[in-house]
Amino acid sequence: MTEYNFAYLDEQTKRMIRRAILKGLAIPGYQVPFASREMPMPYGWGTGGVQVSAAVLTPEDRFKVIDQGADDTTNAVSIRGFFERTAGVATTTHTEEATVIQTRHRIPEVPLREGQILVYQVPIPEPLRFLEPRESETRKMHSLEEYGLMHVKLYEDISRHGHIATSYAYPVRVEARYVMDPSPIPKFDNPKLGDCAAIQLFGAGREQRIYALPPYTQVVSLDFEDHPFDPSKADHPCGLCGATNSYLDEVIVDDAGGRMFVCSDTDYCEARQAQGHRGKDAA
């Protein structure tokens, strides 16, 4: 057997996912249940994102996949290869060229534009799950707009650590209604969620939820007046391209404590290096 239906999924499955996406866009931040399918990769490897991508891709799209910002890690390479083979779509590593970008845990550094779609892979879509394990209860809390528990959690962070210690999957409030998990992106990326020109779709395969942010949606990171939200990053420039405004990975380079900081967005870093920017660790 060599032939797949376009983008792997059968048409009835795609219709089901497409209906969930439309309701997600109509109720920003609300998690729409959907009948997630078995995919030819394990849960936890982006099955939710893959199903959403399969439902939105057209044959003319140019597809990019990033995993923690990188185009060349196992997860990104295999999902890119999956859609090259099953949908025949063109792929790219350049953010500007891509029309559909599937991402695990990062938002590209380059601002997205209209006509682009950002598809997030989400492990735990429910922001209240670690505070309240019962789905029946968290659903009720969302319906009653009862988010006090989340503020208590952030407050306990402050009382214990002196600051809000949540550094990724930092909860946000969408259009002053639903509290949403932005997927495990670093909180550095949170400000890019709001007022984004692109459509943002979130797919959680194992947990069977889809949610969405239409363009130009108001997204506010939860905080307190005396402890305002701080989208922090490592206080270094990139070792390769010298960028001071990008999110950085810390890389251990020897067994004597040597380390360097490099852009987590590989495409952004390579583009800057091609323009002649150099950091202190560049060869």
Added chain:
Amino acid sequence: MQAQTLEGGFANPPADAAHAFRGVMEAMARPGTLHQLAGATPPAPLSAAAGAVLLTLCDTETPLYLAGDADCAAVRAWVAFHTGAPLADAANCAFAIGTWQALAPLSGFPVGTPDYPDRSATLIVECDTLDTKGATLTGPGIRDSAALSLPDPQAFRDNAARFPLGLDFLFTCGDRVAALPRTTRVR
């Protein structure tokens, strides 16, 4: 069976439905923008865009309410053959199609529950004209403001006031579609 019943579907369903869905999704994500939906030629009185929406979103899992003139033998047969969607009344539908007058009153449609606001109907409103002028729209998906020719702005204000419950609307005219989700504020 009439030949008309068998014809008018997508020639290449995976690609045609993907294109149609992108149009519908862009419309829903950016209220007040018009998008072209091609590939379907449903029987009268359905528009090409409405036919494409039905082929893209409806199947055996989505009860469909045909309102007014849309509830005719030709449309029933076409919908049955191409989508298999069970026909339902307004109170039990997932999708409804018809003119604004035929769909009224809106109070009869499911608006979802506080636990599951997604369990609400999507109304496909067939329009004689569809233009980006008229009522002023603001809200998610709209950078500053947008405009759309709406049949009755007050009805959409009432719908938006129920958020997160409410109905979502697709407006079809010829081969064009626009949308108004429940989040859009209408002035």
